[in-house]
Amino acid sequence: MANAYDFLIVGQGIAGTVLSYTLLQKGKRVLVIASPRHSAATRVAAGLFNPITGKQLKKTWLAEELFPFLQRFYPEMEKTLGMRFFYPTVIYRPYRSVQEQNDWMARSTTLETWLRTDTDDTFYRRYTPAPYGGLETLHAGYVDTNLLLDRYADYLRQREALRDEVFDYSRLEILAEGQGVRYGQYRARYLIFCEGAHGRFNPFFQKLPFNCxxxxxxxxxxxxxxxxxxxxxxxxxxxxxxxxxxxxxxxxxxxxxxxxxxxxxxxxxxxxxxxxxxxxxxxxxxxxxxPATRPRRPFVGLHPQYPALGIFNGMGSKGISLAPFFAQKFYEYIENRKPLHEEVNISKYFSKQ
Ligand SMILES: Cc1cc2nc3c(=O)[nH]c(=O)nc-3n(C[C@H](O)[C@H](O)[C@H](O)COP(=O)(O)OP(=O)(O)OC[C@H]3O[C@@H](n4cnc5c(N)ncnc54)[C@H](O)[C@@H]3O)c2cc1C
CATH class of the missing domain: 3.30.9.10 (D-Amino Acid Oxidase, subunit A, domain 2)
Structure with missing residues (x-):
């Protein structure tokens, strides 16, 4: 049937980009509906991925899974799009004081995979004072998000898989169970909202505790x-x-x-x-x-009452790191019924009265 899809995706920030790409790579029929009239945080983002954050040198949640995954995912996507947008590099973190130097050195012994303390401070001092030296965070880098979004939009357009329009909730028809959705001339098994911070106004997901x-x-x-x-x-x-x-x-x-x-x-x-x-x-x-959330975890899953509707959102300040891994997990959940991580699965918000 013409205009029949497996997935309609609303939004083409990093969440909609990575999820739709993952689904296309799995051979799914996908149409992305995204409006340049709605802002995208991804276009403002610095594009950083960083496994160790803050003064306490806190390891990112699921770092052991997220970072190896993204290090494979983005270079593969670069090959598909025929362009470079992924730049792995270290993060140099100068110590603020002798105290911090001691604390971080001690802490780094438990984070050897992620941190290096025997740094060439002379090199770094060409750019930053670093009077006490500093350490390097490994497995870090950045994504040129605007380039990625622009080129991926072209890629979708070439496949007639992108509609530049504002999604209108009032035009959505949820069909009988198992029949999916209809949106104007399109039908799909699933519609997944990847609306970033606009998601807090989505009438179907009002129960989710956004904290943008x-x-x-x-x-x-x-x-x-x-x-x-x-x-x-x-x-x-x-x-x-x-x-x-x-x-x-x-x-x-x-x-x-x-x-x-x-x-x-x-x-x-x-x-x-x-x-x-x-x-x-x-x-x-x-x-x-x-699109940050109170539990500081992404929102992923299908609507318990309308299982043809899903959400892939709540990436907070780590969309670049979280999106590839959880897009794969979401795919496995939908298509292979593999359980989602409890912490991201939205179902718990709907069972609460
Ligand atoms: C200043 C700043 C710096 C940041 N730096 C980093 C960083 O270094 N690293 C990092 O990982 N994260 C960073 N972030 C966070 C990052 O921006 C988010 O995690 C990520 O961009 C969220 O992506 P998203 O796709 O969920 O949302 P968005 O990028 O906001 O995309 C939402 C999309 O949905 C579309 N949309 C929404 N509603 C509709 C509708 N009704 N119809 C059609 N389209 C619609 C929008 O047009 C847009 O395309 C930063 C954020 C800010 C603000």
Whole structure:
């Protein structure tokens, strides 16, 4: 039947991109409905993937599974799209004090897979003061998210698998059980919402505890290209365009809008000045809304009452790391009935009264 699909996907941020790509690779018939009129946090994101975060050197949840998975996933996708967007590199983290040096050195003994302390600080001091030296986070890097989204949209268009339009909930018809959905002229077995922060307004998933967070980022031009990522309070991440970088990021819960502010610019600029010895100029500033959640876990699963509807969202500040692994898990859940991780499965929110 023409216009019959296995999956309709709403949204083409990193979640919709990675999920639809995963499904296409499995031979599924997929149509992505995404509107450039709705903002995408992925287009604001720094694209960083980082297994060890914060002052406490906290290991990312499921790091042992997420990071090897993404290190295979993105390069394979690069081959399919015939382009480069995935840049593995270390994150250099200068110590702030002798105390921090001691604490982190001690902590690193339990994180040997992820951290290296015998760093060549002389090399790094060309870019950052690092008076106490620093350590390297391994298995890290960044994705050029705008390039990925643009090229993947072209890839979908070539396959007539992308509709540039706003999804209208009122046009959705949920058919009898097992029959899937109809949306205008399209029919599908499943419709999966990948709407990012817009998902908090989705009428079918009002029970999910979103806790979205605004974030701002600076684009900068550097006097000398930066060959690695530096982190101390902010991350300075090289951009694919040589001599450019991005400074990420702020966290703000109120107001939840996408308007860049002077305050964030000042905060990010100040931290960058403290962190870099290389001179820089601000060339841009962007704001976006992270689709974060109260339990700090993604929202994945099918609607208990309308099992033809699903959600792949709640990636918070780690969409680049989480999306590939959980897209695969979601596929296995839908097609092979393999259980989803309890922590991401949305079913628990519907059983609560
Ligand atoms: C300042 C900042 C820095 C960040 N840095 C990083 C980072 O370094 N690393 C990292 O992993 N994460 C980072 N994040 C978080 C990251 O942006 C998110 O985890 C990720 O982008 C979420 O992707 P998503 O696809 O769920 O949502 P989005 O990227 O927001 O995509 C949602 C999509 O849905 C579409 N859409 C929504 N509703 C509709 C509708 N009704 N009809 C049609 N289309 C619709 C939108 O157009 C969009 O295409 C950052 C976020 C911010 C704000």
């Amino acid at each position: 967070v605004k974030g701002e980022i600076l684009d900068i031009a550097l006097a000398e290209p930066l060959p690695f990522i530096i982190n101390q309070g902010v991350s300075v991440i090289p951009a694919a365009k040589e001599g450019h970088a991005r400074v990420a990021a702020t966290y703000q819960w109120n107001p939840l809008d996408e308007i860049p502010t002077a305050q964030a610019r000042e905060e990010l600029c100040q931290k960058t000045q403290n962190l870099l010895t290389v001179s820089f100029q601000i060339t841009g500033q962007k704001a976006g809304i992270r």
